[in-house]
Amino acid sequence: xxxRFDSPAAEAGRYRDSLTFDVLTxxxxxxxxxxxxxxxxxxxxxxxxxxxxxxxANRVNTLVRPAKWDDPFENALLKAKIVLDDGxxxxxxxxxxxxxxxxxxxxxxxxxxxxYSPDKSGVRLRTTVGALLDSLVSSCPQYHESxxxxxxxxxxxYCTQDEIISRFTDPEWAKTHVLDTTGCGQASxxxxxxxxxxxxxxxRLIYFANEQNRTGSDVYSYPIDPQALFxxxxxxxxxxxxxxxVAKVEAEKAGFDNVVQSPLYRLPxxxxxxxxx
Numbered sequence: 001x002x003x004r005f006d007s008p009a010a011e012a013g014r015y016r017d018s019l020t021f022d023v024l025t026x027x028x029x030x031x032x033x034x035x036x037x038x039x040x041x042x043x044x045x046x047x048x049x050x051x052x053x054x055x056x057a058n059r060v061n062t063l064v065r066p067a068k069w070d071d072p073f074e075n076a077l078l079k080a081k082i083v084l085d086d087g088x089x090x091x092x093x094x095x096x097x098x099x100x101x102x103x104x105x106x107x108x109x110x111x112x113x114x115x116y117s118p119d120k121s122g123v124r125l126r127t128t129v130g131a132l133l134d135s136l137v138s139s140c141p142q143y144h145e146s147x148x149x150x151x152x153x154x155x156x157x158y159c160t161q162d163e164i165i166s167r168f169t170d171p172e173w174a175k176t177h178v179l180d181t182t183g184c185g186q187a188s189x190x191x192x193x194x195x196x197x198x199x200x201x202x203x204r205l206i207y208f209a210n211e212q213n214r215t216g217s218d219v220y221s222y223p224i225d226p227q228a229l230f231x232x233x234x235x236x237x238x239x240x241x242x243x244x245x246v247a248k249v250e251a252e253k254a255g256f257d258n259v260v261q262s263p264l265y266r267l268p269x270x271x272x273x274x275x276x277x
Contacts, residue, residue: 030133032154032188034203039130043103043203046116049247052123052233056254060221061135061229063099063207066190068218073161073194082178085171094178094186097209099220103132105201108237108264112200117236124262126232129153132205135229139222140207150210152187156202158195167192183208227255237262 029036047055055061066074081089106112116122133153140150159167167173168189177185187206207220233256235247244261251259 030137030149030152031129032152032184032191033157034129034153034155039128039133041105041129042107042126043105043129043132044107044124044126045101045103046112046122046124048117048119049121049123052125055224056226059223059226061101061224062219062221063101063205064220065096065218066098066100067095069100069102071193071197074190082174094208096216097214098186098190099207099209100190101205102200103203103205105203106199108262109199110264113237113262113264120236120238122236124232124234125230126234127230129203131229135224136205136207136222149183149187150208152184152206152208154188154191154204154206156191156193156197156200156204158193158198161194164192164194230256232258232260235259235261237264237266 031038034041083089104112113122133151136151177189180186187208190206191204193200193202207222209215209220233251235244239247239261248259248261
């Protein structure tokens with residue numbers, strides 16, 4: 001079976017009318033587990049220095065299929081069989097049309113730098129929830145065609161493995177997420193992770209390809225204006241001053257005006273005060 005959101009508008013409308021209120025409000029305007037008032041919420045992502053330079057040179061942002069993500073449990077959920085009421089078995093073929101990119105609300109974290117910048121060559125970019133979603137939406141002229149969506153941004157919900165499996169095996173929950181003709185349900189299914197990953201405080205940008213934009217590739221790239229999208233460029237806190245100075249000059253020449261080094265390991269200047277003896 002193939003669950004898609006490119007059905008006629010009338011059919012899409014009838015199906016949306018049958019959804020629960022919670023599912024509809026959860027995904028208003030492409031925001032999932034986030035309110036529109038959180039558009040200005042800062043979010044961060046650490047890129048390798050080489051990748052940062054490619055973003056600046058090529059002026060594109062790139063999302064990947066969830067199959068490329070490190071957590072095998074997420075891939076298992078998407079690859080799971082779908083059993084219909086009549087006993088027939090299918091698969092969630094829409095999984096190949098979903099692309100995502102992971103960000104965090106965590107400003108500075110030793111764990112994040114060590115995980116995503118293991119060779120000490122990371123660059124942390126800052127943007128906002130609204131700006132990142134807008135960058136994707138602006139590249140999708142058919143964003144609202146037939147009442148359907150293809151661009152989402154959402155906060156990850158951290159649940160136990162048993163809780164996640166119980167949702168996917170609940171027929172009512174599965175119907176509103178697998179058969180949702182708006183694409184909202186499928187996107188929100190990518191926002192469940194186990195509590196072992198809760199330290200990531202993750203926000204995900206999600207793109208759902210349609211018939212016109214389907215490429216068959218493991219990646220989806222879209223044009224951006226890096227200098228407008230990213231309002232801060234922060235380099236690895238483990239660099240020495242000379243390394244940072246060279247990188248700062250390069251970034252400023254590329255048009256970024258807020259270039260810093262993460263202060264995570266910067267020693268504060270203070271003096272012990274012992275008082276009088």
